Amino acid sequence: MRFLFAVFILFSILYGDTSDLTKEEKTWIENNKIRIGLSELYPLTHINKDHQMDGFVSDLLKLIIKKYDLKTTVVSVKQASIPLAIKENKIDIAPLVAGNSVENNLGVYSSEILQIKRVLFVKKEQNKIKTLDDLKNKKVAIVNQLGAIPDIKKNQLEIKVERTNNMKESVQKLLAGDVDALIASPIIIQEYLEDNLIVDLKAIPSISFEPSKMFIFTNKKNPLLQSIIEKGLNSISIKEEKELFDKWFLKDLATLPIIFTKKEIDYLDKKSHINLCVDPDWMPYEKIENHKHIGIVADYMKDFEKKIGVPLKLVETKDWTQSLEYMKEKKCDVLSFVMNIKSRQGYMNFTKAYVNTPLVLVTKRNVSFINDLQSLKDKKIGIQKNFAYNEIIRRKYPNLQIVDVNHLREGLKKVERGEIFGQVTTHLNVAYAFQEEFYGSLQIAGKFDEQWHLSVGVRKDDPILLNIFEKVVDSISDETKQSIINKWVSIKYEKSIDYKLFWSIITFLFFILLLILYTYILQRRYIRKLTKVKEEIELLNSTLEEKVQQRTQELELSNKELKLKTSELEYLNNTLDIRIKKEIDSRKKQEQLLIQQSKLAEMGEMISMIAHQWKQPLSALGTIIQNIHLRHSLKKLDDEYIDKQRILSNALTEKMSKTIDDFRNFFKPNKEKQYFSIKDAIDKTIFLIDDSFKSNSIKIECQIANDIIIYGFESELSQVLLNILTNSKDAFIENKINEPKIVIKTKKIETHMKILVSDNAGGISNSIINKVFEPYFTTKDSYNGTGLGLYMSKIIIEQNMQGQLTVKNNNQGVEFSIYIPIK
Structure with missing residues (x-):
């Protein structure tokens, strides 16, 4: 009997404390499953990668769910659609609504759970918007969520409101210049800006708006559920609330209200x-x-x-x-x-x-x-x-x-x-x-x-x-x-400047400048050498035909002379294989020099790509340093903030380091074959050019159907892909294509791997499409092109990798096909 009593007590502890509920409320919980309407408003509410509800308000609900052992299911619903979902009886609870945003006849608001501040954000270079008067007739982006837009329209009549579906859309419209500013809560916009390393926006502290008071809204068809939720909120301790508050928010971005019990409210x-x-x-x-x-x-x-x-x-x-x-x-x-x-x-x-x-x-x-x-x-x-x-x-x-x-x-x-x-x-x-x-x-x-x-x-x-x-x-x-x-x-307090950090940054930037200068000098030196090799090859090609004719005349000697010179001919026959092998080796070396020449001819553009790759991390690092100095001067520099900024700084510097490693590996000539992944080769190539292409609004879409491991030269395949992609980029810019797009597809076809690279740049003229693989053929001027890129690409695929490289026009542009044998 004692054992059964102990088990009962244990289950009471594990499966919730319902001592403050009425008999009717307990019966309702046993017989009902609660549908929670959850919106994507990180860090307030969202569905995480494990498909579970998450966020500050979700964590509050989880405390109540655990306390009363509630049965729940999550229904994904857009914030603006919450009233309709309640009206159509699709959800029982909306865990995050602003005051008066849902009609009172649809249900009941809980006690206030949070106040969210709203701030105006503009581009960093924007210096004309300083007060509310400066927003007259200006376009301002606002996420279409409950209570926000009506409140703005009511109090700022002359602002032109641009509705958006989410924070990403608001930020992109502002960066693109489609709107003059955006209104958002710092707690919602902060994570998006940090995750995407966006440092081109600034807040205007002098322009602020009334904070949004947030509540839990319960469907009117469930009056007992409203009572259960209210009792659950009252049971949450201040310590628990503050722990969740500190977990999800910076303390100056939101206000946590005090929740008094009914007895305390009656007393006051x-x-x-x-x-x-x-x-x-x-x-x-x-x-x-x-x-x-x-x-x-x-x-x-x-x-x-x-x-x-x-x-x-x-x-x-x-x-x-x-x-x-x-x-x-x-x-x-x-x-x-x-x-x-x-x-x-x-x-x-x-x-x-x-x-x-x-x-x-x-x-x-x-x-x-x-x-x-x-x-x-x-x-x-x-x-x-x-x-x-x-x-x-x-x-x-x-x-x-x-x-x-x-x-x-x-x-x-x-x-x-x-x-x-x-x-x-x-x-x-x-x-x-x-x-x-x-x-x-x-x-x-x-x-x-x-x-x-x-x-x-x-x-x-x-x-x-x-x-x-x-x-x-x-x-x-x-x-x-x-x-x-x-x-x-x-x-x-005496203010000080961290001169050690300052000189570290100056030294780092000076090193980058020296690296770029050294790369440029190296490029010029190799171009001179390869120009000389090119002249020698041209001379060799011009004299080769004469040498063959001369050799043929010698071989057409009379039978008598041939018999007399049998010993000499036997000697020549014996050494012919060696000479042919030497000639083939010489040609292979020349081809390798041409590959390197092709690579070096693209080095200037690669340096430009590296500059694009580093521009944003360097800007972000500068912003991090400024923020650390600001917090230090305000005496708000704590270990948690330093750790967070250290992690972000390490991520930025690792990205820059990876850029240099990939750049160095690209220009390192292959000495021996090795196993490599087709997908990795494509990803590494795109990484080298990603920022450069983004700056020209060029979208690269990868459709990797099968990832195959092959045996060969990975950097040479990357060079082929790079030649094709940069040719597309040049065509986009020259033809001024709107919404430029490149699609890379892979497909396994029996014993071969097929890579298709297509664009929408308008294609190649039919009169010259058959010449694109010829050496020194180019449609660019001599400064921008050598005419070796596609010629060397064909040599790499067809001779070095025993594959096939072809080109054809499609409906919108050009399509290159690469066939590589798997074994």
């Missing part, structure tokens, strides 16, 4: 105000001045007041001691800034600390830095009475003579006059005091290991109010904390 609705006690004189943290609460803590309280929606009524006291007495007497509901110590736990509860500040020792300027405060035996040290650390310091440092002071300023005056050795306070207190009065006469001479952990104190008999303040304290962002501190205590 009944409250006309909450009585607040403070320390009346403890700047820069807080002070009562002209019956108003001011200082760092006052700014926190204003933020808290805004979030709970109930006024915090200041109860004035004459000093800190009286504030503590008022909390004991329940004249105050909360104490703004207090440390949790045992003597106060009888009449107060405490939230999590929202300020953690180190304790320091302030002395005269002539005192050396103190490493060990235990060494200050019998020194008089001032601490404000009734402060939490008064009793802690007395207990931990018994050798010190503690002197109670009423106020920090009183203690610092005593230090100045030499009445006490030092004063204990926080670093912000002393920073404020130095700004106001004591700069130049006093200094911070030591630091305690302890920190002051300060919380909101709440009446012992009010646990609901404690929970409310626990949530608002948890909701404080690091940016809010820093901005409040900077408002009251100005801390100047």
Whole structure:
């Protein structure tokens, strides 16, 4: 029996906690499967590579699904089509909709789950759009999602809205100049720009739009489901929400709302105000001045007041001691800034600390830095009475003579006059005091290991109010904390320039320049040598016929002379094979020189391709360096961001390194045959020219039906493909073809591999199509073409690889066919 009970408890833990659900809600869950309408809005909602729902809102739903053991199925639906899908009863839940974007008669909105900021993006070179007035009559691209476009049209009537289906379309329209700007949430556009290394856009921070408040929408036909979802949202802890929030977003791109329980909302609705006690004189943290609460803590309280929606009524006291007495007497509901110590736990509860500040020792300027405060035996040290650390310091440092002071300023005056050795306070207190009065006469001479952990104190008999303040304290962002501190205590940082990084970049760029210069000199040298070889070959061809005729005349000697010279002829016959072999070897060497000449003739264009390949990574690296410097100057440079930028930088430099390796391998002459993949050879060739072709809007489509491993020279096949592709590129540019496109197909035909390369450049004139494989035949001028590319391509395929290379015109352009034997 005990075993069965244990199993029951285990299953209850594993398969969800439904203790807060009614009997009707539990029965509904058992008998129904929930259809979730999911849109592609990364990182909010999307379907990942494993065909599972993913994203911030999806993860929130997963917590509810796991808690209540809900049965679900995902229905892919466009964001703009959500109302229709609900109306036609195709989905039960839309996990991400903006307020008022779906008619209320179709269902119910949940509590607010997120606020998404929207920002204007333009091209980097755009300097004319700086305010909303500059957008008059301008075209602005907006993704057609619920609530976004009606809101923009309502508030900015003179903007011409260009609807797009997704973020990719919006960005492409902006880059192409079809629109003047785009409006998007940084959390949605950021991933797309980073994945595609797009660095040509910039945000206009001065132009912003009302944030979109996001909700979960439930079909009206399922009222019990709406109640289940709302209870599930209320059950998610602030810690869980923040973990998901930090997982998916940068903290300054969205706002996470506080979700109060129904009991907490009812409590706040009944409250006309909450009585607040403070320390009346403890700047820069807080002070009562002209019956108003001011200082760092006052700014926190204003933020808290805004979030709970109930006024915090200041109860004035004459000093800190009286504030503590008022909390004991329940004249105050909360104490703004207090440390949790045992003597106060009888009449107060405490939230999590929202300020953690180190304790320091302030002395005269002539005192050396103190490493060990235990060494200050019998020194008089001032601490404000009734402060939490008064009793802690007395207990931990018994050798010190503690002197109670009423106020920090009183203690610092005593230090100045030499009445006490030092004063204990926080670093912000002393920073404020130095700004106001004591700069130049006093200094911070030591630091305690302890920190002051300060919380909101709440009446012992009010646990609901404690929970409310626990949530608002948890909701404080690091940016809010820093901005409040900077408002009251100005801390100047010395800016520095990373000269090591600067000179590293300059050295790298100089090396690239030298590499390009060396390649150019090498090219000119080889061209001169190959020109000389070409002249020798032409001379050899011109004299070869005469030599053959002369040899024929010698062989036509009379029989008598032949008989007399039998021994001589036998000698000639014996050496003829050797001479023929030498001649064949000489011809092969000449052919290899022609192959290299063809390669080197294309080197100038290859250098241009490398420049295209490197332009974007270099630009992206520059942007990364600027962002790191900016975050460093703003003190926002953390390890996570550095790791992310390091990974991105490594990817960029690896891409550049691969470009150089492929360039070097392309120009390395083959020494021996090797096994290689047809697909790899095609992919490597396309990689070399990809950026160059993209810059001319040339699309290359690969249809690899079969990938075959063959035995031969991979770089020579790459050279053939490169010759064909660059000829197509030149034809596109010369004929000014709209939407230029090249299609590469492969197909296995029994014992051969067939590679078809076709384009839509208009084809080759029928009068010259039969001459394209002849040596030195070219339709380009002498500067742009040598006439060796296709001639050498035919030699490579038909002689070196025992295949066949042909060409013909098709309906739109030209088609080259390459047949290569597999064995």
